Amino acid sequence: MSKIQKIRGFQDIYGENAKKYRHVVDTFREIFELYNFKEIILPYVEDISLFKRSVGEATDIVQKEMYVFVDKGGREVALRPEGTASCVRAYIEEKMYAEGGYHKLFYEGAMFRYERPQAGRYRQFHQIGAEIFGVSSVLADAELISMVDKALKTLNINFKLEINSLGDFQSRKIYTEKLIKYLKSYENHLCETCQKRIDLNPLRVLDCKVESCKEITKDAPKITEFLSEQSEKRYLQLKEYLKALNVEFVENPRLVRGLDYYTDTVFEFTTDEIGAQGTVAAGGRYDNLVEQLGGPPTPALGFAAGIERLILLVKDLPKEKPLVAVVPLTSDYNIQALNLSNSLRNNNIKSETMLKEGSLKSMLKTADKLKSDYVIFVSDKYELKEMSSGQQEIFYNPDDLIDAIKGKI
Numbered sequence: 001m002s003k004i005q006k007i008r009g010f011q012d013i014y015g016e017n018a019k020k021y022r023h024v025v026d027t028f029r030e031i032f033e034l035y036n037f038k039e040i041i042l043p044y045v046e047d048i049s050l051f052k053r054s055v056g057e058a059t060d061i062v063q064k065e066m067y068v069f070v071d072k073g074g075r076e077v078a079l080r081p082e083g084t085a086s087c088v089r090a091y092i093e094e095k096m097y098a099e100g101g102y103h104k105l106f107y108e109g110a111m112f113r114y115e116r117p118q119a120g121r122y123r124q125f126h127q128i129g130a131e132i133f134g135v136s137s138v139l140a141d142a143e144l145i146s147m148v149d150k151a152l153k154t155l156n157i158n159f160k161l162e163i164n165s166l167g168d169f170q171s172r173k174i175y176t177e178k179l180i181k182y183l184k185s186y187e188n189h190l191c192e193t194c195q196k197r198i199d200l201n202p203l204r205v206l207d208c209k210v211e212s213c214k215e216i217t218k219d220a221p222k223i224t225e226f227l228s229e230q231s232e233k234r235y236l237q238l239k240e241y242l243k244a245l246n247v248e249f250v251e252n253p254r255l256v257r258g259l260d261y262y263t264d265t266v267f268e269f270t271t272d273e274i275g276a277q278g279t280v281a282a283g284g285r286y287d288n289l290v291e292q293l294g295g296p297p298t299p300a301l302g303f304a305a306g307i308e309r310l311i312l313l314v315k316d317l318p319k320e321k322p323l324v325a326v327v328p329l330t331s332d333y334n335i336q337a338l339n340l341s342n343s344l345r346n347n348n349i350k351s352e353t354m355l356k357e358g359s360l361k362s363m364l365k366t367a368d369k370l371k372s373d374y375v376i377f378v379s380d381k382y383e384l385k386e387m388s389s390g391q392q393e394i395f396y397n398p399d400d401l402i403d404a405i406k407g408k409i
């Protein structure tokens with residue numbers, strides 16, 4: 001019979017990688033908790049217009065990467081390509097703004113983009129991200145960036161932080177006109193995609209990876225030279241706060257991001273250890289998006305990290321609890337073994353009842369394959385064997401045995 005394979009760009013995450021996945025998520029979650037973010041669990045499927053109106057009609061994501069289908073009710077829906085749009089929709093739809101104050105939300109889960117798969121780039125991938133609604137102060141930008149910095153440092157990852165300001169709408173309008181004029185004068189030397197981008201999405205030309213485009217944009221006007229007074233002040237303040245928080249960064253005036261909703265602060269955490277797809281976390285401010293999606297004017301900002309890329313970088317995992325395998329000498333002792341495993345677990349000791357019945361030798365071999373640290377042979381007594389040293393001890397009472405194990409681990 002022919003085997004069914006997973007779909008291109010999709011992955012099974014298991015074994016060591018699943019542990020790393022959990023470690024990444026737990027690390028971010030603990031840090032979110034310290035910064036007082038609250039979890040939001042968002043739908044995987046949304047009305048397609050949500051992404052058109054937020055991520056942007058002219059972006060690669062909306063133009064060619066979304067998984068779109070018509071459901072049985074005739075609705076045109078999309079698998080979410082990112083989390084911010086849904087988070088904003090929920091903020092508006094659940095009227096969170098009416099509660100006053102401000103909101104700090106985090107989310108985690110699968111996102112879908114029909115991109116060309118390669119190392120670190122998948123069609124289903126997972127993000128963990130956070131958004132802050134209702135704060136315009138640069139304090140929020142600085143805290144958000146320093147929180148991501150802290151999480152990546154806790155994960156013991158080498159990275160570089162790049163920041164830029166895209167200015168407010170007004171600054172960007174003036175800049176875009178200048179940039180288009182500049183790009184038009186080199187139009188014939190740009191790659192085919194960038195030629196189309198000039199009118200559609202000129203900022204994206206700045207982060208094209210094609211050598212000839214890179215060469216041309218090296219001398220292009222820089223957005224930071226066109227910032228309004230207010231945006232420039234914000235950018236200076238951000239840098240001052242980041243320095244005060246000991247967050248190292250480099251300024252990259254070409255950093256534009258691939259989504260349309262950003263204003264002022266944008267940032268990317270990158271690494272050169274995993275090949276071309278080196279951005280591990282990214283985000284920025286999007287002060288117009290809530291209003292653009294039908295909510296009240298609400299300044300907002302956020303970030304998302306790519307869990308698969310972080311998995312590629314995580315080297316050390318937290319130490320696991322030692323494993324105690326419980327092996328009945330013969331099937332006559334099965335019930336006793338089941339009960340002993342239960343008592344061990346009730347005492348917070350990780351235990352594996354030997355589920356594969358067989359000869360003592362084969363069961364011991366299985367216990368070894370399962371990477372047991374201790375094995376207990378159950379008969380009319382309990383024989384505790386430490387696998388690393390081979391040392392054995394005999395107990396007649398399960399409570400004494402459990403006390404002894406507690407003392408060892």
Ligand code: HAM
Nearest residue numbers: 082084121122125279280281282283284302303304306
């Ligand atoms: P993004 O830059 O599109 O931003 O994605 C954030 C991160 O998700 C990337 O830096 C990368 O680590 C990971 N990622 C993206 N695409 C893939 C892929 N195909 N395979 C593996 N990992 C991927 C956003 O999504 C924004 N929503 C971030 C944000 C939140 N901005 C404000 N708030």
